[in-house]
Amino acid sequence: MTECALRANELDVIRGNKTVLSSMSFEVKKGEVFALLGGNGAGKSTTLLTFMGLLKPNGGTAEVFGHTAALEPAAVREKIAYLPENAALYEHLNAWENLNYFLSLSQARPQQSTLRAALDAVSLPEESRGRPLNSYSKGMRQKVAIALALLRETPVLLLDEPTSGLDPAAVEDFHNIIERLSSKGVAILMVTHDLYGACQVAHRVGLLRAGELVDVFEAGADGSVDITAVRDLFLQQQVA
Amino acid sequence: MNLGFRLQQELSFLLKSRAMLGALLLLLVVSSGSVALGLAYVSQEREKIEELIVLDTQERDYKRTLAVDYGGAAYDAFHAAWNAPSDLAFAAIGQRDLNPTMMRVRALALEGQIYETDSINPELALAGRFDFAFVSAYLLPLIIIFAFYDLFASERESGRLNLLSVSAQNTRSLWVPRILFRVLGIALAGLVPLWLGMLSERTALGSAIGVSLAVLLQILFWTVLVLLIASRSAFRSETAASISVGMWVVLTLAIPIAGKVYIESSVAGIKGAEVSLVQREVVNDAWDLPISDTMNAFYASHPEWADSPPITGVWHWKWYYAFQQIGDETAAELAREYRESIVARDRLTAAVAWLSPAVAIQRRLEDLAQTNLEASFAFEDEVRGYHEKIRRAYYPVLFREIPFSQERLAQIVIPDFQISQKSGEGD
Numbered sequence: 202m203t204e205c206a207l208r209a210n211e212l213d214v215i216r217g218n219k220t221v222l223s224s225m226s227f228e229v230k231k232g233e234v235f236a237l238l239g240g241n242g243a244g245k246s247t248t249l250l251t252f253m254g255l256l257k258p259n260g261g262t263a264e265v266f267g268h269t270a271a272l273e274p275a276a277v278r279e280k281i282a283y284l285p286e287n288a289a290l291y292e293h294l295n296a297w298e299n300l301n302y303f304l305s306l307s308q309a310r311p312q313q314s315t316l317r318a319a320l321d322a323v324s325l326p327e328e329s330r331g332r333p334l335n336s337y338s339k340g341m342r343q344k345v346a347i348a349l350a351l352l353r354e355t356p357v358l359l360l361d362e363p364t365s366g367l368d369p370a371a372v373e374d375f376h377n378i379i380e381r382l383s384s385k386g387v388a389i390l391m392v393t394h395d396l397y398g399a400c401q402v403a404h405r406v407g408l409l410r411a412g413e414l415v416d417v418f419e420a421g422a423d424g425s426v427d428i429t430a431v432r433d434l435f436l437q438q439q440v441a
Numbered sequence: 442m443n444l445g446f447r448l449q450q451e452l453s454f455l456l457k458s459r460a461m462l463g464a465l466l467l468l469l470v471v472s473s474g475s476v477a478l479g480l481a482y483v484s485q486e487r488e489k490i491e492e493l494i495v496l497d498t499q500e501r502d503y504k505r506t507l508a509v510d511y512g513g514a515a516y517d518a519f520h521a522a523w524n525a526p527s528d529l530a531f532a533a534i535g536q537r538d539l540n541p542t543m544m545r546v547r548a549l550a551l552e553g554q555i556y557e558t559d560s561i562n563p564e565l566a567l568a569g570r571f572d573f574a575f576v577s578a579y580l581l582p583l584i585i586i587f588a589f590y591d592l593f594a595s596e597r598e599s600g601r602l603n604l605l606s607v608s609a610q611n612t613r614s615l616w617v618p619r620i621l622f623r624v625l626g627i628a629l630a631g632l633v634p635l636w637l638g639m640l641s642e643r644t645a646l647g648s649a650i651g652v653s654l655a656v657l658l659q660i661l662f663w664t665v666l667v668l669l670i671a672s673r674s675a676f677r678s679e680t681a682a683s684i685s686v687g688m689w690v691v692l693t694l695a696i697p698i699a700g701k702v703y704i705e706s707s708v709a710g711i712k713g714a715e716v717s718l719v720q721r722e723v724v725n726d727a728w729d730l731p732i733s734d735t736m737n738a739f740y741a742s743h744p745e746w747a748d749s750p751p752i753t754g755v756w757h758w759k760w761y762y763a764f765q766q767i768g769d770e771t772a773a774e775l776a777r778e779y780r781e782s783i784v785a786r787d788r789l790t791a792a793v794a795w796l797s798p799a800v801a802i803q804r805r806l807e808d809l810a811q812t813n814l815e816a817s818f819a820f821e822d823e824v825r826g827y828h829e830k831i832r833r834a835y836y837p838v839l840f841r842e843i844p845f846s847q848e849r850l851a852q853i854v855i856p857d858f859q860i861s862q863k864s865g866e867g868d
Contacts, residue, residue, distance in 0.1 A: 253607050278607050289601035293457055305450035306609040310443040346604075353608075 204231050206266060206357050206388030207252060213260030214247055214412070221247045222258070222412040231356065234379060234389040236399035238435060239409030245392035246286070248409075249359045252390065253281060265357055279307075282353035286362040288346035292335040296320060296345045299334065303349050311352060319348040324374050339366035347375065351382075358382060360391040364398050376402045396435055400428040408434055451618040455626060461588060468584045468630040475573045476638040479531030482572075483642075486542065490523045493543055494857070497521040510845050511853075512758020515835040519545040522827055522858040524820040527811040528644040532635060532652060533574035533803065535812030544824060548835050550765040551828045552720040552772045555821060556713030573635055574806040577656050578799035579693055581631055585663040586685040588623045591678035592616070592671050598678060620668070628660055648809050655805045662798050693799035700793035700800070708785045716779055720772035727764035732757075739763035742770060749840040759839040766832070780818065787814045823860050831855055 207229040214222040222244045229235040239245050250256040251263040254274030262269050268276040290299045300316050320330055323344040334342055343366050350358060364372045379402050383389060393399050399406050400418075406426045407417045416434055418426045455461060501518050508514035524542040546554050596602040609615035632653060639649045666688060671681045727735050732752050740747040743766075752760055794801040807813040834855050843849060 250603065253603065255603055255606055275611050279610065281607055283604055283607040285600060285604050287600050289599050289604055291454075291601075293459070294454075298453070298457070302450045302454055303604070303608045305443065305447045306605065306615055308443050308447065308610060308614070310446045359607075 204266075205229070206231050206233075207235075207390055208264040209248070209252075209261070210264065211261035212248070212251060212258050212263060214244070214251060214256065215259045216247075220412055222251070224261070225409075225412065225414050226261075227407060227414060227417070229388045229390050231388050232383050232386045233405070234383050234391065234403045236403035236406045237390070237392045237409050237414075238394070238396060238399050238406055238431065239392070240394075242411075243409040244412040245409060246361055247412075249283070249361055249390070249392060252277070252359060253283060254278065280355050281357045281359055282350040282355040284346055284350045284358070284360045284363050286365055288339070288342040288366075290334055290342060290345055290349075293333050295333050296325060296330040296348075299345055300349055300352060304352060307353065309352070315352065316348075319352045320345070322351060322378060323348045324371065340368055340371055343367055344371065347378065351378065356387060358387055358389045360389065360393075362393055362395075363391060364393070364395055372398065396432055397428065400426040400431055406431055447614065448618055448622075451622050454619070455622045461623065461626070464584050464587050465626045465630045468581070468627065469634065471580055472573065472576050472631050473634040475571055475576045476531065476634040479534065479572045480638055480641065482534060482570075483526040483531045486526050486537075490521075490525055490543060493521045493523065493545075497545060505847075505850060508845075508847075508850060510758065511835060511838040511843070511850065512761060514850055514853075515548040515758075515762070515831075515839075517547075518831075518855075519547050520827070520831055520855060520858065521545055522820075522824045522860075524816075524823075524860060527648075528642045529639070529648045529652060529806075529810040530812050531638055531642060531810075532572060533806035533810040533812050534570040534572045535574070535803075535807035535810060536814055536817040537812050538570050540817040540821070542820070546824060546828050546831065548762060548765075548828075548831050550720050550724055550768040551825065552769050552776055553717040554828075555824065556717045573638075574803045577631070577659055577806065578803045581627070581656070581659060582663045582689050582693065582798075583686075584627055584630075585660060586667050586682070586689060588627060589620070589664060589667040590671055590682040590685045592619070592668070593674070594671065594676060594678035594681055597674070620664070624660060624664055628657060631660070632656055651809045652806055655802055655809070659798055659802045692797050696797040697793060697800050700790065700797070704786050704789045704793075708782055708789065713779060716772050716776045719775055720768040723768040723771045724764055727767070732760050735760060735764045735767060738767055742767075746836065746840040750842055759842075762832070762836070762839060783814065820860065823858075827858050 205228050207227075209225050209227050212222045212225040213220070225244070225248065227235065237245050237248060247256060248263075251258050252265060252270055254270040254277050257271045262271070264270065265277040265280050268280075270277045291302065294302065297313075297316060300311070300319070304311055325341060325344045325348065329337065329341060334345065337345075343363075347363070350360075364375055367375060376398070379389060379391075383404075391399065391403065403426060404420045405417055408415050408431065418431050420426045497519060501520070504517040505514055508517065522544045524537075526537065526542075530537065541555070544554065593602070596605055605615055606612070635652065635656070636649070638644075639652075667681075667685050670676065670684050670688070673681070676684070732755075736752065740749075746759075749759060790800065791804065794804050804813065808815075834853050837843070838845075838849065838853065
């Protein structure tokens with residue numbers, strides 16, 4: 202039986218008077234890519250924050266390899282790499298400096314060749330790597346953030362709108378990276394608006410509506426989730 | 442654990458921040474400027490003292506050659522008294538701006554000589570002195586506010602906080618190095634110029650440690666205060682900045698000003714000039730009184746001279762010096778009240794220091810530099826003692842009516858002014 206990496210168990214999150222997550226339960230196994238699809242305010246980012254131990258749920262638990270995020274945040278964060286929606290790295294530092302700085306926070310000291318390999322993997326142009334990020338396009342910044350997530354070499358990857366701002370070629374590269382990580386056993390929880398991307402890369406796609414997980418679609422024999430079924434429900438949901 | 446790498450990255454991060462480097466450079470320049478000005482001030486004071494001693498001796502020796510009587514010799518003989526700056530005075534000029542540090546006293550009434558500078562020093566008191574104490578009290582907190590007000594909010598507002606929090610193993614490993622390097626940068630930018638100044642002044646180790654600890658305590662206080670404000674997650678960076686600057690205004694401006702207003706209204710103020718005025722009035726009135734009235738009053742308080750021969754003419758130097766001394770004695774009570782009122786105000790200011798770190802550090806630095814009120818009064822007391830020696834040197838020849846001769850005048854030796862040796866070691 203494949204080990205469960207992430208488990209949401211009857212998660213309730215209430216912020217102010219608003220219920221953001223309601224009795225949400227799901228699991229992500231090692232090597233599985235699970236995409237949470239939903240509109241604005243559906244609770245996608247809140248789910249990630251809860252798994253990172255940055256938000257305490259009002260009910261239920263978010264577990265990472267058996268560690269409850271709200272109770273053992275340090276143990277949980279050791280196992281998680283996170284890619285935020287807007288690659289919020291330091292604008293005045295270049296790619297090398299950003300990677301070194303963020304990795305030093307987790308007490309890692311990577312070799313220069315390792316950093317180079319990660320930047321090569323995300324196809325960040327060689328000549329741009331020594332320039333401060335304030336000269337980068339949004340997509341280039343996102344690539345550095347992806348490289349950072351790769352370098353953490355954690356068994357869990359949390360992705361918040363990972364392909365936002367990437368050009369089609371970069372999206373394709375990113376999907377390849379996700380598939381490679383998945384094949385290495387990394388559990389990936391991805392929240393996104395990108396219906397097509399999610400169906401293409403995820404083993405399962407969950408639809409979130411107003412904090413509730415309304416349905417989960419599994420990938421078929423071809424390895425992709427049936428986009429038509431997901432799209433229909435997603436659009437119904439948007440109209441509703 | 443790669444602590445060395447972590448610290449190296451945090452240092453590199455600090456050095457790459459132009460705004461923070463600019464703030465540290467500004468502090469370094471301002472601190473250096475204050476130390477340089479302080480050193481120039483004390484150097485100038487020492488030169489003036491040297492010059493005063495030489496010129497004073499030359500003039501006194503020359504005037505003595507012209508003397509035809511003891512009274513005239515005493516009248517023309519000015520004696521320099523000085524309060525040499527301590528080895529830390531450059532850092533906190535303190536009361537040296539307000540009270541005289543160099544005087545030329547003679548056997549005449551003393552009160553007027555002591556308080557004559559009171560008519561000019563308010564201008565200096567108003568402007569204040571740009572010294573290291575000023576930088577520590579007022580500018581240093583502003584740099585600390587700049588360094589820390591948006592420490593957390595800037596990360597939150599840029600959307601980086603979650604990534605930082607997940608990347609760091611724990612909150613301490615994320616923030617402690619960043620805070621420590623900033624504190625270290627501020628401490629070095631503020632203190633290195635002071636340390637160089639102390640090296641050039643050969644400041645005693647005790648004072649050097651004391652002043653460094655006082656500045657570090659000031660840095661610690663403001664860092665903790667600003668971090669407490671900045672760590673409120675509800676505050677945006679501009680809110681944190683406004684509250685921090687508001688605290689600065691309250692603690693460094695409003696409380697000292699309110700304290701000053703309260704002190705001035707609650708402690709009756711006597712001016713030094715009033716003491717001089719009373720003394721001058723007694724002296725001036727004496728010219729219109731019968732000589733015997735003055736002499737009887739003088740002999741009553743100084744019976745050791747009561748057997749002096751009676752004055753038969755319309756003028757005698759011993760009458761002149763007698764009414765000068767009566768002038769001092771009449772003003773003595775007022776002078777005592779004046780000092781008591783200053784001491785009372787100083788005590789209240791010390792109480793204000795508990796509410797205002799700006800006042801507290803200035804007072805602490807002035808204590809260590811011996812430029813505080815106590816040191817000022819100590820100098821005044823030394824001058825009073827020295828003046829008494831001058832009087833006692835001339836009174837025997839005046840009241841015994843010894844016939845004048847240059848040989849006898851030469852026997853009247855008044856030693857140079859000596860102030861109790863400053864320890865320069867602070868507490």
